[in-house]
Amino acid sequence: MCEPGIQLGAGAVPADQRNVEIKARIPGGSEDFERRLDIARKLTGDSQGALIVQRDVFFNSPQGGRLKLRYLQAPARSQLVFYDRPDVAGPKLSKFNKIEVDEPAVLEKILAQSNGTLGVLAKERLLFIHGQTRIHLDDVKDLGYYMEFEVCLRPEQTLEEGQVIADELTKTFEIEQKDLMTGSYFDALRKNQGDAK
Structure with missing residues (x-):
């Protein structure tokens, strides 16, 4: 996800971060x-990209959207x-908020006790930066290979501007319409696990 921008003073409510996303199967x-x-x-x-090893623990989110605790390897902080984003194929607006965590295991325990745990998704990600877009090439455990674009919108940018960038990258990477995902990796993993039962 895009990195937060402006720092706010005490007591101020931060605006949601926004990006335009595309996920696709490879x-x-x-x-x-x-x-x-x-x-x-x-x-x-x-020539390399940045390797990021991630383990996401998903929790129930009673108000909708998705809530996850992302474990990252040191020196990165979890x-x-x-x-929250619509489950549709193609470019879609994602609104999000995130905070770095010093004691993720303790927070995981608290969230499991208060909200309940849905499951875990693990992946290895290669990150490339192109302009204002994060390009992710992902090897998702028990799912396979995927890629994702996150066009990090500036406050003044519209959804449509982000969609144009995402559409151009879709063509550059020769992504076919049939390979576009509507939901998340975790949704696909849960469906596969359900089908296997």
Whole structure:
């Protein structure tokens, strides 16, 4: 998710952070993943990308949206994230808030006791930055290969401006309409686990 911007004074309520997102399956396995990785390298001039190992614990969110505790490997700090976005294919607006967490295991226990845990999703992510967009190439445990664009909107930018950027990247990475996801990785994981029972 995009990094927070302006710091606010004490007592001020922060505005929601916003981005335009696209998630898509990479159906051709490791070969197709490597092809998309090569596109990201050429587009950004970054030969490696930043490797991020993530473990997300999802909790019930009675008011809607999604609530997760994201464990990150040191030196990065773990994060508590709430986000809300429509479950539709193609570019969609995501509103979110997040905060860094020093004691994630304690917070996980508290949230499990108060809200209830839905499940866990683990992935290895390669991050590339292109302009105001985070390009993620993800190897999701028990799901496979995926990619995601997060167009980090500035306060004055509209949803439509972000959608134009996301659509251009969809073409650049040769993503087909049938591979676009409507929900989250966690939704897909839960569906697969349900189908396996």
